[in-house]
Amino acid sequence: MKDKQIPYKIYIEENEMPHSWYNLRADMKNKPAPLLDPVTHKVMTAEDLSGVFCDELIRQELDDATAYYDIPEEIRSFYKMYRPSPLVRAYCLEERLGTPAKIYYKFEGNNTSGSHKLNSAIAQAYYAKQQGLKGVTTETGAGQWGTALSMACSYFGLDCKVYMVKCSYELKPHRREVMRTYGASVTPSPSTETEAGRRILAEHPGTGGSLGCAISEAVEKATSTEGYRYVLGSVLNQVMLHQSIIGLETKIALDKYDIKPDVIIGCAGGGSNLGGLIAPFMGEKIKGEADYRIIAVEPESCPSFTRGKYAYDYCDTGMICPLSKMYTLGSNFMPAATHAGGLRYHGMSSTLSQLYDDGLMEAVTVKQTDVFAAAEEFARVEGILPAPESSHAIKVALDIAKECRETGEEKTIVFGLTGTGYFDMMSYEKFHNGVMQDYRPSDEEIATALERLPHIE
Amino acid sequence: MKDKQIPYKIYIEENEMPHSWYNLRADMKNKPAPLLDPVTHKVMTAEDLSGVFCDELIRQELDDATAYYDIPEEIRSFYKMYRPSPLVRAYCLEERLGTPAKIYYKFEGNNTSGSHKLNSAIAQAYYAKQQGLKGVTTETGAGQWGTALSMACSYFGLDCKVYMVKCSYELKPHRREVMRTYGASVTPSPSTETEAGRRILAEHPGTGGSLGCAISEAVEKATSTEGYRYVLGSVLNQVMLHQSIIGLETKIALDKYDIKPDVIIGCAGGGSNLGGLIAPFMGEKIKGEADYRIIAVEPESCPSFTRGKYAYDYCDTGMICPLSKMYTLGSNFMPAATHAGGLRYHGMSSTLSQLYDDGLMEAVTVKQTDVFAAAEEFARVEGILPAPESSHAIKVALDIAKECRETGEEKTIVFGLTGTGYFDMMSYEKFHNGVMQDYRPSDEEIATALERLPHIE
Numbered sequence: 001m002k003d004k005q006i007p008y009k010i011y012i013e014e015n016e017m018p019h020s021w022y023n024l025r026a027d028m029k030n031k032p033a034p035l036l037d038p039v040t041h042k043v044m045t046a047e048d049l050s051g052v053f054c055d056e057l058i059r060q061e062l063d064d065a066t067a068y069y070d071i072p073e074e075i076r077s078f079y080k081m082y083r084p085s086p087l088v089r090a091y092c093l094e095e096r097l098g099t100p101a102k103i104y105y106k107f108e109g110n111n112t113s114g115s116h117k118l119n120s121a122i123a124q125a126y127y128a129k130q131q132g133l134k135g136v137t138t139e140t141g142a143g144q145w146g147t148a149l150s151m152a153c154s155y156f157g158l159d160c161k162v163y164m165v166k167c168s169y170e171l172k173p174h175r176r177e178v179m180r181t182y183g184a185s186v187t188p189s190p191s192t193e194t195e196a197g198r199r200i201l202a203e204h205p206g207t208g209g210s211l212g213c214a215i216s217e218a219v220e221k222a223t224s225t226e227g228y229r230y231v232l233g234s235v236l237n238q239v240m241l242h243q244s245i246i247g248l249e250t251k252i253a254l255d256k257y258d259i260k261p262d263v264i265i266g267c268a269g270g271g272s273n274l275g276g277l278i279a280p281f282m283g284e285k286i287k288g289e290a291d292y293r294i295i296a297v298e299p300e301s302c303p304s305f306t307r308g309k310y311a312y313d314y315c316d317t318g319m320i321c322p323l324s325k326m327y328t329l330g331s332n333f334m335p336a337a338t339h340a341g342g343l344r345y346h347g348m349s350s351t352l353s354q355l356y357d358d359g360l361m362e363a364v365t366v367k368q369t370d371v372f373a374a375a376e377e378f379a380r381v382e383g384i385l386p387a388p389e390s391s392h393a394i395k396v397a398l399d400i401a402k403e404c405r406e407t408g409e410e411k412t413i414v415f416g417l418t419g420t421g422y423f424d425m426m427s428y429e430k431f432h433n434g435v436m437q438d439y440r441p442s443d444e445e446i447a448t449a450l451e452r453l454p455h456i457e
Numbered sequence: 458m459k460d461k462q463i464p465y466k467i468y469i470e471e472n473e474m475p476h477s478w479y480n481l482r483a484d485m486k487n488k489p490a491p492l493l494d495p496v497t498h499k500v501m502t503a504e505d506l507s508g509v510f511c512d513e514l515i516r517q518e519l520d521d522a523t524a525y526y527d528i529p530e531e532i533r534s535f536y537k538m539y540r541p542s543p544l545v546r547a548y549c550l551e552e553r554l555g556t557p558a559k560i561y562y563k564f565e566g567n568n569t570s571g572s573h574k575l576n577s578a579i580a581q582a583y584y585a586k587q588q589g590l591k592g593v594t595t596e597t598g599a600g601q602w603g604t605a606l607s608m609a610c611s612y613f614g615l616d617c618k619v620y621m622v623k624c625s626y627e628l629k630p631h632r633r634e635v636m637r638t639y640g641a642s643v644t645p646s647p648s649t650e651t652e653a654g655r656r657i658l659a660e661h662p663g664t665g666g667s668l669g670c671a672i673s674e675a676v677e678k679a680t681s682t683e684g685y686r687y688v689l690g691s692v693l694n695q696v697m698l699h700q701s702i703i704g705l706e707t708k709i710a711l712d713k714y715d716i717k718p719d720v721i722i723g724c725a726g727g728g729s730n731l732g733g734l735i736a737p738f739m740g741e742k743i744k745g746e747a748d749y750r751i752i753a754v755e756p757e758s759c760p761s762f763t764r765g766k767y768a769y770d771y772c773d774t775g776m777i778c779p780l781s782k783m784y785t786l787g788s789n790f791m792p793a794a795t796h797a798g799g800l801r802y803h804g805m806s807s808t809l810s811q812l813y814d815d816g817l818m819e820a821v822t823v824k825q826t827d828v829f830a831a832a833e834e835f836a837r838v839e840g841i842l843p844a845p846e847s848s849h850a851i852k853v854a855l856d857i858a859k860e861c862r863e864t865g866e867e868k869t870i871v872f873g874l875t876g877t878g879y880f881d882m883m884s885y886e887k888f889h890n891g892v893m894q895d896y897r898p899s900d901e902e903i904a905t906a907l908e909r910l911p912h913i914e
Contacts, residue, residue, distance in 0.1 A: 008471065008538055011468050092535075114879075151840060155838065174879070174882035177882040177889065178879075178885075181833055380638075380640065381611075383612075384569050423879070425630065425631040425634040425635060432637050
C-alpha cells in the first residue's frame with residue numbers, strides 16, 4: 001500500500017477548524033450578476049428582500065466585497081458536534097482499482113441530517129434567532145434540507161415549518177419522521193394552509209405537488225406570519241458562504257500533509273456542495289497562486305451547465321422569487337420522474353454560473369445507471385453507502401482513476417462525498433432489479449422550457 | 458461552558474488505535490461456564506464445533522486464558538476506514554440539562570451498517586476467508602447484523618447468505634436493499650431452501666417467521682453446503698473479544714485527558730456492545746486497579762438480567778445450538794410484538810452473566826416510551842438520531858445526570874451509543890403519534906418460558 005504515512009482519515013484538530021467562512025465572490029474578477037425584482041426587473045436591495053429573508057443573511061447575500069466572515073461562537077459550538085468532517089484517503093478503493101491515482105474524499109454524511117446541508121441550516125437558524133424571530137419556513141423535496149433545518153431549529157429553539165412535496169411526504173415517511181423527531185411541523189404541499197396551496201388544489205385536486213409549489217407556500221407563509229422568515233438550502237450566495245467550511249477544512253487537511261490536488265470534483269444541483277468544496281481552491285486559481293482542474297458533475301436528466309442557457313431566469317416555478325442570472329434550463333423544466341437522486345433544480349448558483357462562464361471550471365453529465373453502478377462499486381470497498389447525489393462525483397472520480405491506471409499518471413483526485421443514501425434505498429432497489437431507467441431530455445424539451453425566460457432589457 | 462480544553466470529540470490518532478483485542482475472560486477469577494452439547498450435555502470441544510464455526514473463531518470462543526489477541530493487519534486496515542470512532546463530550550446536552558455531571562458517549566454509528574456490529578463482522582469474515590471458505594450464513598432480525606456482515610463479506614469477496622425474518626424482510630425493505638447493495642443474498646425466513654424452513658412452512662403456512670427459525674435455517678445451510686460456515690453477531694465469546702475495540706479505544710481517549718469515569722452504561726441484548734465497552738474497565742476492576750459503577754440497561758419487555766434465571770439454556774428456539782450458562786428468560790420467551798427496538802434475545806452473554814452473578818455490575822430495566830422520550834431529548838441537542846437500542850443507555854445516563862443536578866455531584870458518565878436509528882423511523886412515528894405501548898411480561902409468562910430449561914446434572 002502506498003503512502004502509509006498519510007492516515008486513512010485526516011481529521012484536523014478542533015483548534016485548527018476555520019474561524020471564518022470564505023466569500024469567494026470577493027476575489028472574483030467578474031462578479032456574479034445581482035438579483036433582480038421579478039416584476040420591475042430592478043436590482044434588489046436589502047430593503048426589498050427584508051420581508052422574506054433575515055437581515056444578516058440579506059447582508060451576506062448581497063455582499064461581494066468582504067472576503068471573510070467570522071463564524072459566530074454559537075455556530076462553531078454546533079459545528080464541533082459533527083465537524084471537522086473527515087478527509088478520507090481511499091486506500092481500499094485505489095487498491096481495488098489498481099490505480100496509481102491518489103483518491104481523497106471529503107465526507108459530509110456523518111451527521112443525522114445525512115448531508116452537508118446542515119452547515120448552512122445551522123447558520124441560517126442562528127441568524128433568525130439573533131434577529132428575535134419566532135420561526136422559519138422552508139420547502140423540501142427529497143428531505144435532506146428539511147431534516148437539516150429541523151435539527152438546526154431544534155437546537156436554537158426556533159419553530160420550523162416545512163412544506164414537503166406531497167408525493168415525497170407519502171413516499172418517504174422516514175424522512176418526515178426524522179423531521180418530526182426534531183420538532184418540525186411538516187405539511188404536505190399543496191396544502192389548504194396557504195392561498196397558493198388552495199389555488200393549486202382547486203385546479204389540480206389529485207396533484208402530488210412540486211418543489212415550485214412548495215416554495216410558493218413556504219414564502220407566502222413566511223411573509224404573512226408575524227415573526228417568520230423564509231430560508232433556502234442551496235443556490236443562494238449566503239449558502240455558498242456557509243458551505244465554504246467544506247473546502248476550507250479540506251484545504252487545511254491537505255496542507256497538513258503537503259498534498260496538492262490535481263483534480264477537484266463535486267456534484268452540482270443548485271451548487272451548495274460544489275461551491276463550498278471548491279471555494280478556497282478557486283480563490284487560489286483566480287489569484288494565480290495555484291492551478292486545479294475543477295469539475296462539476298450533473299445528471300444527464302437535468303443538465304443546466306452543459307445544455308442550459310446563461311441568462312436571467314426565475315428561481316421558482318411560481319415566478320415570485322427574485323430573478324437570478326444563471327445557467328438555466330427554464331424555470332418550469334422538470335427532470336423526468338424516473339430521475340432518482342436530487343440535483344433536480346432547473347438553475348444553478350449565480351456564482352458558479354459566472355465561474356463556469358469564465359472558463360474556470362468544467363462540467364460533465366453522467367447517466368443515472370452509471371451513477372448507481374459507481375455508487376455500488378464505491379460502497380463495497382469503502383464501506384460508506386453514498387447518496388445518489390454524491391455518487392455523481394464518485395462516477396467521475398472512478399473514471400479518472402481508471403484512466404490513470406492506463407496512463408500510469410499519479411494524479412491526486414479530491415471529490416466531495418456530500419451524504420449518505422439511507423433514505424434512497426428504493427432507488428437502489430430499482431437499480432438492483434434492473435428496472436432503473438436513464439433519461440436524456442430532448443433539445444425540444446429544453447428549448448420549450450427556455451421560452452419562459454424573462455425578457456431583461 | 459465547562460472544561461473547554463477537552464474537545465467535543467476525542468479522536469485518538471490512527472497510530473494510537475489498539476493493536477490487540479482484549480479477552481476479558483483471561484482476567485476473570487470465576488470463568489464463564491463452558492458450552493455444552495444440547496443432546497449429550499457434554500462440554501463442547503473444538504472438534505464438536507468445527508462443522509458449524511470457522512476454526513480460528515472456535516479457538517477464540519474456547520480460549521479463556523489468552524488475554525490479548527493481535528488484530529490482523531487486514532482487519533486493522535478495514536477498521537481504519539471507519540475507526541477510531543469518536544468519544545464525544547456531550548457539552549450541549551450537559552448545558553441543556555444544567556447538570557454538573559460530565560457526559561461522554563462512544564459513538565459507534567458512523568459507518569454504513571449503522572452500528573458497532575461491524576467490529577465483529579469484519580473479523581469473522583476475515584477468518585472465514587483465511588480458512589479458504591467460500592461463504593458464510595447468518596440470520597438477521599432488525600437487520601443491523603446482516604448489514605454489517607454483508608459489508609464485511611463484500612470487502613473480502615466472500616459469499617454472504619442472510620436469512621431475514623420474513624416480517625422484517627417485508628416491513629424493512631430498506632435494510633434488505635442495503636444488504637443487496639453489498640452483494641448479499643437475502644432470503645425471507647422461513648424459506649423453501651432448507652428442511653427446517655419447509656417444515657415450518659408446512660405447519661404454519663402464513664407465518665411471519667422468527668429469529669429462532671432463521672437461526673435453524675442458517676445453521677442447516679452452513680452445515681450442509683461445502684465451504685460454508687455459520688456466523689453470529691452477539692452472545693458469543695468471540696464477539697465480545699472483537700467488540701473490546703470499543704472499550705479499548707474509549708480507555709485510550711479518556712486516558713489522553715486524564716478522565717476517570719465514575720459510571721459506565723451500556724444497553725444489553727445479547728451483550729455484544731456492553732461486553733465490548735466495559736472490557737478494559739472491568740479488567741481493572743477485577744484486578745483491583747480501579748473501581749467503576751457499571752450498569753447494564755435492558756428493556757422492561759425482555760429483562761434477562763433482572764428477572765431471568767442463571768442457568769444452562771438453549772441458545773436458540775430450535776434447540777440445535779450448544780447450551781450456554783447464562784441469565785435467561787427461557788429459549789422460547791418472546792418479547793411482546795409492541796417492543797420496538799432490538800434487545801429481544803432471551804438470554805445473555807455467558808461472560809456478562811458470570812460478571813453479573815459475581816456482583817461486578819448492576820442491571821436496570823427501562824420502559825419503552827421513556828426510552829423514546831430520552832432518544833428525542835438527546836437527538837434535539839446532540840444532533841445524532843439514536844437507535845432505539847442505544848437509547849436504553851441514553852435514558853439511564855440522562856437520569857443520572859439529572860440526579861447530579863439535584864445533588865451537585867460532578868460525576869463522570871460514559872455510555873455506549875451503539876448506532877443510529879435511520880431504519881427505525883416507524884417506531885419513532887408510533888411514539889410521535891402517542892400510540893407506542895409499554896409491556897411488562899407477567900411472572901407467569903416468564904415462569905412458563907423457563908419450564909423448558911434443560912435438566913443439567
